[in-house]
Amino acid sequence: MADGVVTTGQRNAAHRLRIDADPESLEKGLVTLVLALVELLRQLMERQALRRVDQGSLTDIQIEKVGSTLMALDAGMAELLDHFGLTAEDLNLDLGPLGPLLHDGR
Amino acid sequence: MAAEGGLVWMYGVASGDLEVFADGVAGVGGPPPRTITAAGLTAIVGDVSNRDYGEAALRRHLEDLDWLARTARAHHAVLAAVAGRGPVVPMRLATLFASDAGVTGTLQERADDFRGALNLISARSEWGVKAYAIKPADPAHAAEEPGRPVAGRESPAAGPGAAYLQRRRAQLTAAKDARSEALASARTVHAELGRFAVSSRVYPPQAPDLAGQPTPMVLNAAYLVADERASQFAAAMADLTARHRFVQLTLTGPWPAYSFVGDGPGPR
Amino acid sequence: MTGPGFDPVIQGERIALVDLLDRVLADGVVIVGDVTLSIAEVDLVKVSLRALVTSVSALMDTMDDSQEYS
Numbered sequence: 259m260a261d262g263v264v265t266t267g268q269r270n271a272a273h274r275l276r277i278d279a280d281p282e283s284l285e286k287g288l289v290t291l292v293l294a295l296v297e298l299l300r301q302l303m304e305r306q307a308l309r310r311v312d313q314g315s316l317t318d319i320q321i322e323k324v325g326s327t328l329m330a331l332d333a334g335m336a337e338l339l340d341h342f343g344l345t346a347e348d349l350n351l352d353l354g355p356l357g358p359l360l361h362d363g364r
Numbered sequence: 365m366a367a368e369g370g371l372v373w374m375y376g377v378a379s380g381d382l383e384v385f386a387d388g389v390a391g392v393g394g395p396p397p398r399t400i401t402a403a404g405l406t407a408i409v410g411d412v413s414n415r416d417y418g419e420a421a422l423r424r425h426l427e428d429l430d431w432l433a434r435t436a437r438a439h440h441a442v443l444a445a446v447a448g449r450g451p452v453v454p455m456r457l458a459t460l461f462a463s464d465a466g467v468t469g470t471l472q473e474r475a476d477d478f479r480g481a482l483n484l485i486s487a488r489s490e491w492g493v494k495a496y497a498i499k500p501a502d503p504a505h506a507a508e509e510p511g512r513p514v515a516g517r518e519s520p521a522a523g524p525g526a527a528y529l530q531r532r533r534a535q536l537t538a539a540k541d542a543r544s545e546a547l548a549s550a551r552t553v554h555a556e557l558g559r560f561a562v563s564s565r566v567y568p569p570q571a572p573d574l575a576g577q578p579t580p581m582v583l584n585a586a587y588l589v590a591d592e593r594a595s596q597f598a599a600a601m602a603d604l605t606a607r608h609r610f611v612q613l614t615l616t617g618p619w620p621a622y623s624f625v626g627d628g629p630g631p632r
Numbered sequence: 633m634t635g636p637g638f639d640p641v642i643q644g645e646r647i648a649l650v651d652l653l654d655r656v657l658a659d660g661v662v663i664v665g666d667v668t669l670s671i672a673e674v675d676l677v678k679v680s681l682r683a684l685v686t687s688v689s690a691l692m693d694t695m696d697d698s699q700e701y702s
Contacts, residue, residue: 308533318526325525328532347578426657436652457656492651567654575650584654616647622655 289342293335294349300331371417372461373410375442376452376620377471377478380404389445392438393417402468403475408446409467412460422458432457443620453481454620481625488562488590489618491597494575495553495583495611497546500538543580545610550583553604553613560597561587565623582611586623594618 307324310316316324339345373392378384384399384406391397391410400407415421425431436457443454461467471478522530558564569581589597598615605613 304532305536308529308536311529311533321529322523322525325523325527325529327525329525329528332528347572350572432653432657433649436649436656437647439656440647440652494651570650570654576648586655616651619655 286342290344290348293338293342293344297335297346297349300328300335303331304328369414371412371414372464372467373412373417374455374459374461374467375408375410375439376446376454377482378406378408378446378450378452379479379482380406382406382450382452384408384446385449387445389441390438391442392435397442400464400467400471402471405471405475405478407467407471408442408452409461409464410442417458417460426458440620447620451482451486452620453478453485453625454622456622477626484562484624485588485621487592488588488621489594490621490623491587491589491594491615491617492619493553493557493583493585493587493601494570494581494614494616495546495550496575496577496581496614497543497579498610498612499579500542542610543582546580546582549608549611553608553611554583554585556604557585557587557597557600560593560600561589563588563624567623579612586619588621588624 307328310324311321339349375391375397380401380403389396393410393412393416395411397408397410400409416425425435439457443452446452447454461470554564554566565586567584567586569575569584572578572580575581587597601613601615
C-alpha cells in the first residue's frame with residue numbers, strides 16, 4: 259500500500275440470514291423466506307382486487323368470492339405466522355436499494 | 365510509531381493545543397489510542413494490523429454487521445472520550461494510513477481544511493432528529509364510508525367477503541393518508557428546526573427492521589447547533605412534538621459532528 | 633459536546649447502531665436481504681432476494697403509481 263489514505267465507506271453490510279443445517283434453524287429460515295414471498299403476493303392480489311372493484315369490473319358475486327378468498331388467505335397467513343412464531347415484521351425483509359420487501363401495514 | 369505490518373487508524377483531529385486524553389478507552393483493534401501532532405493539529409490515532417485492517421480484510425469486514433457494530437462503537441467511544449475537552453473533527457470509519465508519516469503529511473497538507481472544520485464545529489454540537497409516521501387507528505371499526513359501497517352499484521348489502529374488502533380499503537387509505545400527513549409534518553419540522561442550526565444534513569430514511577420501528581421513517585436529519593442554543597433547540601423539539609400529531613419525533617445527541625465535516629482526508 | 637448545562641440525550645451503549653452507522657459510514661448502511669444456505673458452516677447457496685422479487689416489486693410500484701392504494 260502506498261503511503262496514503264484508504265477511506266472506505268462501504269454501503270452494503272450484508273446481514274446474511276444464515277440458515278444452517280440443523281432442522282430447526284433450517285425450517286425457520288426457509289419458512290421466513292417462503293412466507294415473505296407469499297405475503298408479497300397476497301398484498302399484491304388484495305390491491306389488485308380493490309382496484310378491480312373500484313373500476314366496477316367485478317359482479318357482486320365475484321366481489322364476494324374474491325373478498326372471501328382473500329379473507330381466508332389473510333387468516334391462513336396469520337395462522338402460519340403464529341405457528342412458526344413469526345411476526346409480520348419478520349417478513350419485511352430489507353432488499354437494500356429496493357427498500358423493504360413489503361409495504362408497511364399488513 | 366506504527367509497527368511493521370501495521371496501519372494507522374485515524375479517529376479524529378483536534379487543535380494542537382488540546383490536551384487529548386482517552387483514559388482507559390480501548391481503541392479499535394486493541395491498543396489504546398495515541399496522538400500525532402503536526403501543523404498545530406493533533407491527530408488521534410491507533411495502531412491496527414495490516415492483516416485485519418488491510419484492504420482485503422476491510423472489504424470482508426465491512427459486510428459483516430457484527431464487526432461493523434463492534435468497530436463503530438469502539439471508534440465512537442474514543443471520540444466521545446476526547447470530545448468533552450474541545451472540538452474534534454471526527455473521521456468516518458476506516459480512515460487508514462500506512463504510517464505515521466502519512467498522518468503527519470496529511471495534517472500538514474490539509475491543515476487549512478482541518479482548521480476550517482474545527483472552526484465550524486467549535487462550541488457547536490450535532491443533534492439527530494428522526495420522525496416516524498404514526499400508525500393510524502384501525503378504521504375497521506369505524507362507520508362505513510358513505511358513497512363508496514364495495515358491493516357495487518345499487519345493492520348496499522355486503523357479504524363477509526365484500527365487507528372484508530371494504531375494511532382493507534379503509535385500512536390502506538388510512539395508511540396512505542397518514543403517510544402523506546407525516547411527510548408534510550416532516551417538512552415543517554425540518555424547516556423549523558433548521559432555524560436553530562448553523563447547518564443541517566438529511567440522511568435517507570432507515571429501513572424499518574434496522575430502525576426498530578414498524579412505521580415508515582419520514583425524516584432522518586442532523587443539525588449543527590451552537591451549544592448556547594441547545595436548550596432553545598430542545599424546546600422547539602418539544603413544541604413540535606406537541607403540535608404535530610401525525611409524526612413521532614425522536615432526538616439523539618449530542619454527537620461528535622460526524623455529519624458536518626465532509627468526506628475526510630481521502631484523495632480528492 | 634463541550635457545552636455545559638444540558639444532559640446528553642444519548643450515552644454510550646444506548647446509541648442505536650443504525651444511527652451510528654449512518655454517520656460513520658460514508659454512504660450510510662444498507663442491509664442486504666440475502667439468504668445464505670449453509671450446512672456445517674459451509675456456504676452453499678446464496679439466494680439474492682433482490683433478484684427474486686424485483687419483477688414483483690416493480691409490478692407493485694406500477695400499480696401504486698396509479699395513486700390508489702400505496
